[in-house]
Amino acid sequence: MKPYIGVGIAVGALAGIWTQISVELGLITWVAFVAWACFFAAGGNRAGFSKGLAANLSGVIYGWLVALLTSWAQFPGALAIAVALAALAMCLQAGWAPLSFIPGAFAGTAVFFGTQLSLWPTVTALVIGAGLGWVSAILGERIQALISKSPAVPAADEQKRPVETA
Numbered sequence: 001m002k003p004y005i006g007v008g009i010a011v012g013a014l015a016g017i018w019t020q021i022s023v024e025l026g027l028i029t030w031v032a033f034v035a036w037a038c039f040f041a042a043g044g045n046r047a048g049f050s051k052g053l054a055a056n057l058s059g060v061i062y063g064w065l066v067a068l069l070t071s072w073a074q075f076p077g078a079l080a081i082a083v084a085l086a087a088l089a090m091c092l093q094a095g096w097a098p099l100s101f102i103p104g105a106f107a108g109t110a111v112f113f114g115t116q117l118s119l120w121p122t123v124t125a126l127v128i129g130a131g132l133g134w135v136s137a138i139l140g141e142r143i144q145a146l147i148s149k150s151p152a153v154p155a156a157d158e159q160k161r162p163v164e165t166a
Contacts (some may be wrong), residue, residue, distance in 0.1 A: 006144025010136040011036075018132055028121050031111045032129030038104045039133025048137075053130040055101040058093060059108020060122055062086040066109075067117050 015033075022029040038052035066082040073082070090105035099105065108126065115122045 003144060005147060006142070007140030009143050010139035014132055014139070015135050018128070022125075022128075025127070028115055028118070029127040031115060031125035032132060034107050034111050035129025036064055036133045036136070037125040038101070038107055039130050039137075041102045043106060043134070045138050049130055049134045050098065051101040052104045052133070053126065055104025056099045056108035056111075056126045056130070057106040057123065058099050058111070059090065060112045060119070060126070061108075062090055062105065062115070063109040063112030063158060064119060 018032060019029055021027075023031065035052065035056050038056055039048045042048040042052035042055070063086070066079070066086050069082045070079050086109065087106075089108070091102055093099040093100050093105065111126070112119070127140050
């Protein structure tokens, strides 16, 4: 049996539920999917949750700092310089284990800019997305364990017995 059926079922069900809830509550649906992907890309489980989310949130901070710097510095090339410094910092922070998932930091910055600098809605969706990743991994393992159990095979002597009628 393919080992991705359980996680596929869990992710599919949770993705549908999240989409409905986020639309009804006015949350940023797609940002959570980015964090969810980062959870799995960072290794899943506890490590994927902490590394993915920490990197995502650090990326949001870098995006906020870029926006802040470019609001003060009004000269040609200010945005390019700010982005270059942020990119450098996102790579250098990988020397510290909790922030070592470089793609997560870049994803966090990208979603911050993609939400037009909506700080708290972005942070909220990232946290929810990382949580959905963790929940989908746990549910996926449990579902996979259920569907991977092979049915009990009758003993050899039971297979040879004729069927008794009443």
